[in-house]
Amino acid sequence: MNPSQGFAEQLRQSCITDWNACVQHRFVQEIFDGSLDDAVLRKYLVQDYQFINRFVALLGAAIASADVFAPRVVLSQFAGMVTSDENTYFLRSFDMLGVPEEQRLTPELTAPTKAFQQLMHEAAQSLNYANCMAVLAVAEGIYLDWADQPAKKHLPMPERFEHAEWIVLHANDFFRGFVGWLRGELDRIGPTLDETQKAEATHYFQRAVKLERQFFDHVYE
Numbered sequence: 001m002n003p004s005q006g007f008a009e010q011l012r013q014s015c016i017t018d019w020n021a022c023v024q025h026r027f028v029q030e031i032f033d034g035s036l037d038d039a040v041l042r043k044y045l046v047q048d049y050q051f052i053n054r055f056v057a058l059l060g061a062a063i064a065s066a067d068v069f070a071p072r073v074v075l076s077q078f079a080g081m082v083t084s085d086e087n088t089y090f091l092r093s094f095d096m097l098g099v100p101e102e103q104r105l106t107p108e109l110t111a112p113t114k115a116f117q118q119l120m121h122e123a124a125q126s127l128n129y130a131n132c133m134a135v136l137a138v139a140e141g142i143y144l145d146w147a148d149q150p151a152k153k154h155l156p157m158p159e160r161f162e163h164a165e166w167i168v169l170h171a172n173d174f175f176r177g178f179v180g181w182l183r184g185e186l187d188r189i190g191p192t193l194d195e196t197q198k199a200e201a202t203h204y205f206q207r208a209v210k211l212e213r214q215f216f217d218h219v220y221e
Contacts, residue, residue, distance in 0.1 A: 007190025008137060008183035011202060015209040022209070023146045025216045031166060034158035041162060042097045044219040047113045049090050049104065054120040055139065056082060061124035062132035071185060078178055086169060093162045112214040119211060123204055130189055130201040137182045138208035144179040147171040
């Protein structure tokens with residue numbers, strides 16, 4: 001790792017190939033140009049929706065393990081957004097795509113979904129702020145980077161709300177600010193970690209990026 005970089009960027013550079021593969025993924029290209037097949041989007045959203053429960057628990061663990069009060073406020077505010085605006089998007093999209101109730105609530109989980117759920121569970125159970133923040137920085141940072149690409153800002157939004165709103169949910173001032181804050185928190189706590197703690201947080205970060213790539217890939221299988 002390059003010591004001249006902040007901890008957040010060191011982590012990202014340690015798995016930059018997988019990170020960039022997510023940002024430039026076929027799924028991203030197709031959601032921007034409106035050509036994404038409904039079957040692919042349906043599989044993606046059904047599986048992605050299964051993360052919300054574990055994700056909110058991970059936010060709770062980060063809140064509980066934070067070293068000072070201020071981060072708890074920011075994380076609590078973000079938890080409120082996830083359980084309102086984002087949840088509403090899923091429900092509206094499920095209605096539009098004709099996803100039955102049992103598929104929304106108790107679908108058969110794919111291997112990448114199970115693996116990412118397990119990773120979030122492990123990070124939460126560790127009650128280690130650095131581990132929790134490492135996974136959160138991947139889960140949100142990759143989505144900001146693909147949705148907020150400068151090269152795509154001149155493009156018109158796709159016509160269907162299922163495509164357009166998923167982009168907008170991850171390319172707005174609030175979300176930019178939150179991801180920037182996550183990265184800033186990693187930079188803040190990085191120098192306070194010993195080598196063992198840094199290695200553990202790095203392992204969580206790299207596992208999360210690898211699983212994000214597998215998740216994008218598997219919706220086309």
